[in-house]
Amino acid sequence: MSPTPEQRRAARHQLDTGSPAPAARRGPSGGRKKPITVDAIVSTAFGIVEREGYEALTMRRVATALETGPSSLYAHLVNKEDLDELLIGRLCAQVELPEPDPAGWRQQIIDVCTGLRDQYLRYPGISRAAFAAAPSNRDTLRVGEGMLAILLAGGIDPQTAAYAIDSLTLYVNAYSLEVSLANRRLNSSDDDWVVSREELLRRFAALPDTFPHTKRYAAELTAGTVHDRFDFTLGLMVDGLPGARREP
Template sequence: MSPTPQERRAARHQLGTDTGAARRGPSAGRKKPITVDAIIATAFGIVETEGYEALTMRRVATALETGPSSLYAHVVNKEDLDELLIGRLCAGIELPEPDPARWREQIIGVCTGLRDQYLRYPGISRAAFAAAPSNRDTLRVSEGMLAILLAGGVAPQVAAWAIDSLMLYVNAYSLEVSLVNRRLGRGDGWVVSRDELLRRFAALPDTFPHTKRYAAELTAGTTHDRFDFTLGLMVDGLPGAR
């Protein structure tokens, strides 16, 4: 009996390889075989050009000129595809050798690298929410982050929860930036410039004294400036760190 998709998924976690199969149906022999790698590459292309919201199993199947049932021979469902996509992005993260003297810089560097990977594909960080880290490439990043934090003197339990918090912030930040960029791209009036925001703050009634007085501070900096600031707060607040 042929292995089920779930069994093939388990085999991927064990072997880390693509057990591709030949294309079935009338197009067999005329097109490249459908493999996990082909599905992943096609999914990334859809997200890059159309956004994560457009990614469905049917959309991937259409792009591959096949039916959704052909995909299920390799990918269990959309959640499995999401896990594969995040794992592939995590595979591109460089992990440094933990250095007790540079652990703070190193952990922020890993988070920044993950952010940059997510921002390449609009909205894809949504796939990382509520997902158990079982993919080996994803676990490789959390393993590297854990090693860095432990080298910095952070207690194991604190380090474990810190990784959850840092990844959650990176995911949320990347999703927000993607949503804002999408609105800007379509000329959505809900996204306003800093100058416009300053004018709106200045026009507020006196019941908002602090907002009016510190409007410059409230609107200062780029989105990445705020990202760096927040990561610094999170890392510096870890108890027991060197």
């Protein structure tokens, strides 16, 4: 009996599956092609996202890039969601996790979130793959484990720490997706929708008096970079955690 999708996914999460080396393939001209492996599929998927954005990523698109059919991919992956999990896992593997420090836990948790953000921003829109996904990949779980250790070292009780991880990662995912979408539109040929800060200030100044606060505080509403706002929001979220140990 063939293994179920769940069994195939679980097998990949083991440290050593003892799988035989994949067989080499030959192209139409007789030349040798790279064998189909999970690593080859994931690397090809990253290349597609980097060049065309996450919206372009489908199993068929990956198969075409590998000069094979979609059925060849399903010998290694369960479905598109399985591929998404592997993509996010590989990015999480690049995030540095410090040894938890009770005296510096606040900056440590912010640094981990910033590192995850930077990994997502390398590939336009890829954080979308992390939404509504249960973390089962070991590399993804590694980041969650590291964040939990940091928050516990900061004096946060376990339940609050668990909810905080959900909130922080959700914000990082959403922020990264928004920045990717904005950058894509900014770099597109049809950029009439893009409004500079100067243009925003002009439009706010021209608003009727029914918008008194927007007109008066237009400079504040349009100040700073997107990363300034990211830092502000993370700081606000972390400082609001009940029971947190305050840094000296």
